[in-house]
Amino acid sequence: MSAVPCVKLNSGALVPALAFGTATRHWQKPCAQHILAALKAGFRHIDTAELYNNQSSVGEALAQWEGGKREDIYITTKCSWGKLDKTVPNDPRAALLGALKEMNIDYVDLYLIHDPADTQPHTPTEAWAIMEQLRSEGLCKDIGVSNFGAKQLEQLSESWKVVPAVNQIELSPHCAHDPRTQAIISTCKAHNIALMPFSALTPIWVKPDEGYNPFSETPGVGYEVEARPLDLALEKIGRNKRMTESQVLLAWSWQMFGGPIATTSDKSWRMEEYIKTFDHAPLSAEELALITEVGKQKYYRRYPEQCHD
Numbered sequence: 001m002s003a004v005p006c007v008k009l010n011s012g013a014l015v016p017a018l019a020f021g022t023a024t025r026h027w028q029k030p031c032a033q034h035i036l037a038a039l040k041a042g043f044r045h046i047d048t049a050e051l052y053n054n055q056s057s058v059g060e061a062l063a064q065w066e067g068g069k070r071e072d073i074y075i076t077t078k079c080s081w082g083k084l085d086k087t088v089p090n091d092p093r094a095a096l097l098g099a100l101k102e103m104n105i106d107y108v109d110l111y112l113i114h115d116p117a118d119t120q121p122h123t124p125t126e127a128w129a130i131m132e133q134l135r136s137e138g139l140c141k142d143i144g145v146s147n148f149g150a151k152q153l154e155q156l157s158e159s160w161k162v163v164p165a166v167n168q169i170e171l172s173p174h175c176a177h178d179p180r181t182q183a184i185i186s187t188c189k190a191h192n193i194a195l196m197p198f199s200a201l202t203p204i205w206v207k208p209d210e211g212y213n214p215f216s217e218t219p220g221v222g223y224e225v226e227a228r229p230l231d232l233a234l235e236k237i238g239r240n241k242r243m244t245e246s247q248v249l250l251a252w253s254w255q256m257f258g259g260p261i262a263t264t265s266d267k268s269w270r271m272e273e274y275i276k277t278f279d280h281a282p283l284s285a286e287e288l289a290l291i292t293e294v295g296k297q298k299y300y301r302r303y304p305e306q307c308h309d
């Protein structure tokens with residue numbers, strides 16, 4: 001089986017560089033069989049969330065994974081990006097206890113605040129203090145954030161006792177060049193917070209004229225009829241390196257930002273393809289620069305702008 005490298009977090013913990021996500025393609029749907037297929041393909045990191053409403057699928061997949069142990073899997077989950085029922089207040093402690101019950105485990109490896117805009121009734125700073133407490137109780141090994149902009153990170157830094165281990169953000173060649181993303185990247189670097197990119201493959205599946213559509217369930221389907229800016233570059237590099245387009249983009253993301261990267265699929269052959277990314281020689285400086293430069297031809301962000309203000 002292909003070996004996926006690990007990322008060392010500021011806590012010293014090692015995290016598999018590719019995470020199998022239970023959203024987007026699996027958004028709010030049971031997906032135990034897909035998680036199981038991902039484990040068989042070689043994924044050792046699962047990225048889920050309270051909001052995805054399918055954490056019990058993680059528990060089911062773990063129970064069905066013959067020969068595998070919970071300790072062999074790195075599990076990331078998040079407390080909520082605004083509950084679907086907005087009348088119920090967000091509560092990081094209740095969300096974590098619920099997640100552990102649904103997954104039938106007694107700790108998660110990484111627990112994130114899903115979105116700074118949706119921590120009410122707490123401020124993000126208050127929510128972070130609760131996260132720190134949960135970590136000290138051993139209910140989660142590490143804590144981090146998601147969708148935090150540079151200013152929001154700086155605000156948190158005024159009172160944090162534990163520096164977030166990661167900031168999970170949308171990061172693709174079509175938004176990496178945005179000044180707000182650049183500010184997040186340098187702020188994370190300054191505080192030794194690992195970037196955890198999601199939607200790294202948007203250049204493949206985004207429609208050339210697509211606007212904000214966070215919950216599109218069928219990325220890629222029917223989009224291939226129109227040319228996208230990175231098509232030629234990905235094809236050229238892929239031919240050179242004998243890699244698929246997805247592998248080229250995952251390699252770009254890994255080499256540029258250091259992962260861990262959250263991706264997903266509902267096809268076992270594609271899960272295997274993602275894992276095999278790391279079997280190939282690294283992209284050259286010229287290949288990385290080509291993707292970076294061509295990516296600037298389009299600005300696209302799938303998730304709300306305010307996440308990065």
Ligand SMILES: NC(=O)c1ccc[n+]([C@@H]2O[C@H](COP(=O)([O-])OP(=O)(O)OC[C@H]3O[C@@H](n4cnc5c(N)ncnc54)[C@H](OP(=O)(O)O)[C@@H]3O)[C@@H](O)[C@H]2O)c1
Pocket residue numbers: 020021022023024025047048114146147168169198199200201202204205219220221245246262263264265266267270303
């Ligand atoms: N923290 C947050 O706010 C947040 C937001 C979004 C996502 N996430 C996490 O990140 C995970 C991944 O997000 P994402 O789905 O946006 O990631 P992505 O890696 O950009 O996209 C994955 C999709 O790309 C499609 N794909 C891959 N190669 C393709 C090709 N050659 N042609 C056509 N389609 C191709 C796959 O389609 P198939 O399924 O058909 O293989 C798959 O559904 C989520 O599940 C979630 O865990 C977090």
